[in-house]
Amino acid sequence: MARRKSFDWFVPALGLAILLALVLPEPGGKHGPLHAEILNKVGVALIFFLHGANLSFGALKAGAMRWQLHTVVQVCVFVLFPLMGLGLWYLLAGRIPEDLRIGFMFLCALPSTVSSSVALTGIAHGNVAGAIFNATISSIIGIFVTPLWMAGVLHTQGQSLNLGDVILDLVIWLLIPLIIGQVLRPWIGHFVHRHKKVLSLTDRLVILFLVYSSFCDSVLSGVWKGKGPDLIGLALGGGIVMFVLALIVTNFISRALKFSEEDRIAAVFCGSKKSLAAGVPMANILFAGNPGLGLILLPTILYHASQLVICSWLARRWANRPGIDHSQSH
Template sequence: MKFKFDWFLWGMVVAVALAWLIPGPGAHGGWLHPELLNKAGVAVIFFLSGVSLSFAAMKAGALRWPVHVVVQTTTFLIFPLVGVALLWLTDRWISPELNVGFFFLCALPSTVSSSVAMTAAARGNVPVAVFNATLSSLIGVIVTPLWISWRLHTEGGGVDLGKVILDLMLWLVLPLVLGQLARPWLAEWAKRNKKFIHVVDRGTILLIIYTSFCDSIARGVWSGQGLSVVAIAVVGSLILFFVVLWIVEAIAKMAGFNVEDRIATVFCGSKKTIASGVPMAQLIFAADPRLGVILLPLMIYHPLQLVICGVLAGRWAKRPGV
């Protein structure tokens, strides 16, 4: 299968490179004022998501509740527990900040756009994928910070859970709701301007990645890390992906799902969102100077899941009878 040029993936590389070269503007106290700019960016992302979100599509997939139970249990229970087990086994080789980054990845919601796109490409149950991916994003607002709070508490740290959830409600949920309320006036505009919305959404995420790495670099978090941290993040992401993929596929088969539902289950249950993950990290970890390292597993997992799931989608699309 052919792989198209993805400006967003290259944009992540450029954002990190710029942060290494020019960290001042995006660091805390820099002229970009990231403490305000990032929150405004999060609000824009989720307002546009609310405008674009069709509940009619969700309603179409809502009745397949056994699939929903498997996907949401995989996303918010099995995935984090697999992460805990793998991190326990590899603790001596992984730095504390990378450990937090891997667990944050495990606790995130599923993707929306790529899960649906991959399910459609593989001729799976698209309405089920739309419902689960969207439901996952909503559940993640509460469940992800709860998991992170538990994890940091067990490590002797912690987050102000009340403040984190309040920030998520104010900068993420409220804009999402306002976007939904604005749909009667903006739905057609959103339909006509999908490419523009996509560029704004991805561009804002790249800006947040840039400022996150700026702060880490300016505060010396990366000193002495070297390429080994990237290698560990790559290997760890690959192991994590294939372990979860095998588990979710086995559960879907044991549950007796038909092929179309199994495809939707595998894609929704094995994917993690960078579109919501980066803004959520910015709100959950706030001024933590380790944020650049914490985001590294997610930034590596994102392209890996796209490539591997793209290959799977192409293979499943060629099955007999479709």
């Protein structure tokens, strides 16, 4: 009998972090007593250091040869998704707050998730090695491609994004800690594996603090004044529609290319998901000083919640497909 899936506290915790920012924004605001402007950068580096330390080079190498799978996933994540966002960018011009419109485009330009894509691919008996490779490579590509998309789109509105400085910051605070974590893995790998639950909790707590501090600045600057629940409904509804479209497109392409069931599952999960763990740190660097950062992050946060719910259901459904030997499952 399959084990009952334990309750994931992270999604409601995101809601609580936002609520805390609404009622108590001063501590997490810029130059507040928590010194969020310093802790945020340290937290970003810590997240990517832990990702690097957790990354098994052997697992990455094992999934490297399925070039068709990798091409489909990366094209979906960094070409088709941003093109969908570009369509929304022009469709929603003047119809929604500008920061929310930027948020939808930012969501579409983000890399895929790592941990949840791999975990759900495993639950569904998909190509786990392929998922590890694609999710990891996506995170690295995103450090360069995500700001390129955002710089191009913002330029059309007369807004500037100092691309050189942004990419340099992303390399310093994201890529270098990731590489250091991977280089140190032979010495700290056993420690990381032994304390996996504690380090995973640390990772999530850092993300929660980043979300809290982002919304604190937005609240203190008055961005949320006059904004009602309809705005949250719009961000949630838009995210769900985009996610369902991404599922349909990745599934259609995988079937058209006659992927095996295992590769199709990896392609669907990796090609349709967007990374909150990368998105929050990247937003803190790309939009540093923007008082609307909380509103920019809203679509990504709600998309994260939607993809967890829908993909968890899909993973359980695909895990029970004919031909799967459940006696080998743990």
